[in-house]
Amino acid sequence: MKTILTNKHISIETRKRALQCYIEPVLMYGYEAWTISKQIQNKLEAREMWFLRRMLRIPWTTKKTNERVxxxxxxxxxxxxxxxxxxxxxLDHVMRRGKLEHLVTTGKFEGKRSRGRQREKIMDGLATWLGPGKVSDILAAVKDRDLWRDMIATLTSKALDDDDD
Structure with a gap:
């Protein structure tokens, strides 16, 4: 894809569309089950900027900020x-279905915990992203589809505003 993404004869809009259609799905494979820590988030953001810099033919030695790019x-x-x-x-789909995935996601299954620091769970990551609410509040909001959709729409628009600042 390098020849397509770096070709100056193809408009930047077409190249961005190719990036979105062909490369981002490969980059995000299996992302529904990821627990996104700050380190993984930084790596994903760096990879996104790397692709944009390659598309615009901006060498990494050039001191341009990410905002300028x-x-x-x-x-x-x-x-x-x-x-x-x-x-x-x-998460909405899994919680409404109420099968084994629901038990695994909420962590309500029996067994011994492993030694050492516990791994971050999907619910922990979503709870930090969705705000200072409890996990039980999130599970209650999932049951009301309209409330859940409004909550997600509000958070994604808030994330857009945060990116602009």
Whole structure:
């Protein structure tokens, strides 16, 4: 895809569309089950910026800020927001279904915990992203589809506003 993404004869809009259609799905494979820590989020954002810099033929030695690169590409950061929104949609689906996935996601199954620091769970990651609410509030909101959709729409628009600041 390098020849397509770096070709100056193809408009930047077409190249951005190719990036969105062909590369981002490969990058986000299996993201519904990811627990996104700050380290993984930084790596994903860095990869997104790397692709944009390659498309605009900006060498990494050039001291251009990410904001300037985003302005040149006339684009906003969207990878993390897309992942979070789709994770919330997947959580909605799993919670309403109420099968084994529901038990695994909420952590309500029997057994011994392993030694050492416990791994971050999907619900922990979503709870930090969705706000200072409790997990029980999130589970209650999932049962009301309209409330859940409004909550996700509000959070993604808030994330857009935060990116602009």
């Amino acid at each position: 985003l302005n040149e590409a006339n684009k906003r950061r969207s990878l993390i927001r897309t992942i979070r929104k789709r994770q919330a949609t997947f």
